[in-house]
Amino acid sequence: MKRIKNSELKELVYSARSGIHGTGLFAAVDIRKGTYIGTYHGPGAKKNGMYVLWVYDEENPDDIIGISGKNLLRYLNHSRPGNAFFEEADLYARRRIRRGEEITFDYGDEWKDHE
Numbered sequence: 001m002k003r004i005k006n007s008e009l010k011e012l013v014y015s016a017r018s019g020i021h022g023t024g025l026f027a028a029v030d031i032r033k034g035t036y037i038g039t040y041h042g043p044g045a046k047k048n049g050m051y052v053l054w055v056y057d058e059e060n061p062d063d064i065i066g067i068s069g070k071n072l073l074r075y076l077n078h079s080r081p082g083n084a085f086f087e088e089a090d091l092y093a094r095r096r097i098r099r100g101e102e103i104t105f106d107y108g109d110e111w112k113d114h115e
Helices: 109-114
Strands: 013-017 023-027 036-039 052-057 060-068 084-087 090-093 102-105
Touching: 023 102, 084 102
Parallel strands: none
Antiparallel strands: 013 023, 036 090, 052 060, 084 090
């Protein structure tokens, strides 16, 4: 996993009121498809909750890691298919994301109960 600090994240993204839910994450500049945006980081989590990202190892699906987000990426909201995606805890642009556009990702099939 890569990791950049919030100060570096602020060059690409910012948080603001979201039309989807509460606070969202938005592109501060145009972000090209495939661009690494940042790494979701924070202390480990044992229970689900707000700002918790569950990371699964595709080669070992029983190896699940919870991360309680402490950086700006914690403000990502859900959308299908989303304009960004995670590889482990690293976030990438799925397509071009325009400046001012909210950055979203698909929370997964279990999220259907919450839509």
